[in-house]
Amino acid sequence: GATDRGLRELARRLAGKLFFDLARSPGHKRGVGRMRAMPYSPDAGDIDIDASLDALLAGRAGAPDTAALRVRSWVRPTTALCLVVDRSGSMGGKALANAALAAAAVAMRAPTDYSVLAFGQEVLVAKGQTTTQAADGVVHDLLALRGFGTTDMAAALREAGGQLARSNAGRKLAVLLSDCRSTSGDDPVMAARACDELVVLAPESDDSEAREFAARIGARCYAVTGPAQIADVLSRALQRTA
Numbered sequence: 001g002a003t004d005r006g007l008r009e010l011a012r013r014l015a016g017k018l019f020f021d022l023a024r025s026p027g028h029k030r031g032v033g034r035m036r037a038m039p040y041s042p043d044a045g046d047i048d049i050d051a052s053l054d055a056l057l058a059g060r061a062g063a064p065d066t067a068a069l070r071v072r073s074w075v076r077p078t079t080a081l082c083l084v085v086d087r088s089g090s091m092g093g094k095a096l097a098n099a100a101l102a103a104a105a106v107a108m109r110a111p112t113d114y115s116v117l118a119f120g121q122e123v124l125v126a127k128g129q130t131t132t133q134a135a136d137g138v139v140h141d142l143l144a145l146r147g148f149g150t151t152d153m154a155a156a157l158r159e160a161g162g163q164l165a166r167s168n169a170g171r172k173l174a175v176l177l178s179d180c181r182s183t184s185g186d187d188p189v190m191a192a193r194a195c196d197e198l199v200v201l202a203p204e205s206d207d208s209e210a211r212e213f214a215a216r217i218g219a220r221c222y223a224v225t226g227p228a229q230i231a232d233v234l235s236r237a238l239q240r241t242a
Contacts, residue, residue, distance in 0.1 A: 007143050010227060011101055015108035017231035019239070080129065080167035081106065081114040082160040085145065086178030088120040092147030094226070095203035099177035102201060102230045104139040106175070106238075115163040116142065119156035120149035121184060129163040152185035153178065157192050164196065172196040175237065179203055180210040192217045199237045 083103045087096060103116060107127070116126040116138055126141045127133045157174070164172040174195045179202055182188050192198055192213075202210030204223035214221035222233045 007101070008139065011104040011139055011143070012108060014101065014105035014227065014231050014234075017235075018105060018109050019235040078111065078113060078169040079171040079173060080164050080169035081110055082129070082163050082172075082174045083107070083114070083116045084156050084160050084174060084176045084178070085116070085118045085142065086120070086151060086153075086156075086176075087118045087145045087147050088151035088181075088183070089148050090151065090179055090181050090183075090206075091203075095179065095206065096145060096147045098203065098224050098226060098230065099201070100142045100145050101227055102177060102224065102234055103175075104142045105230060106234065107138045107142065108135050110135075113167050113169055115160075117156055117159055117163070118142070118145055119152060119159075120147075121152055123152070123156050123159045125159070125163075129166045150184040151178075151182050153180065153182040153188035154186040154191045157188055157195060157198075161191065161194050173238070174198045175201065177201045178210065179206045180213040188213070189216055192219065201233065201237060 083106055085096075085099050085103050091099065107114070107116060112132070113129065114127070115129040115131075118124045118126055118141075127138045153176075157176070160174045160176075164174065172195075174197065176198060178200065180188075180200065198217065198219040200210050200214045200219055200221040201224055202221060204225045207221070207223045210223075211221050213219075220237065222237050224230060224233050
């Protein structure tokens with residue numbers, strides 16, 4: 001349960017092993033980095049002479065006012081995340097535990113621009129995209145999940161798209177932790193294709209339907225065996241590959 005200190009500590013250790021490279025663009029122009037003028041700091045970039053000319057002239061007799069200096073630096077776009085955890089009956093036991101641990105680890109390390117959904121027949125919002133919520137509370141809810149009911153993937157993916165639409169980030173990434181065995185609701189393919197970018201994480205012992213689903217929508221799919229593998233799989237999934 002969520003009060004198990006061992007599970008919380010395991011999620012924390014997994015979070016510490018995650019390698020994030022989230023801000024790379026998935027190929028959309030809006031995600032391309034650009035040069036921007038920024039306040040001066042020694043390691044921020046090259047001084048923008050035009051923007052800093054007044055400060056430089058005023059400081060000819062001594063050191064210029066660094067607060068008035070500007071530098072030109074390459075700024076990469078931010079990334080918005082939506083974690084979508086399947087808590088239906090087919091994802092009970094070990095599969096759900098691994099999915100909850102994976103999502104909890106990301107929640108501990110994620111930037112503020114993220115959301116967490118849990119779904120079966122209905123979609124529960126554990127954290128909204130624009131909601132400020134302590135990571136401990138999100139982790140508590142994730143580790144308390146129990147599997148039951150049918151699976152409405154389409155509704156979950158539509159909600160994920162709606163959550164990510166609230167963000168102004170250059171990259172919007174939905175991470176679906178599921179065996180992708182949709183048993184109710186609409187065809188999830190259309191909802192999945194409406195997402196900017198989708199990555200599927202499935203239980204290794206039951207990943208055939210997840211791989212078929214990912215292939216239909218052109219998404220990447222990774223299989224997760226257990227907690228020891230979560231950090232490596234998530235790091236690969238969250239990085240943008242060519």
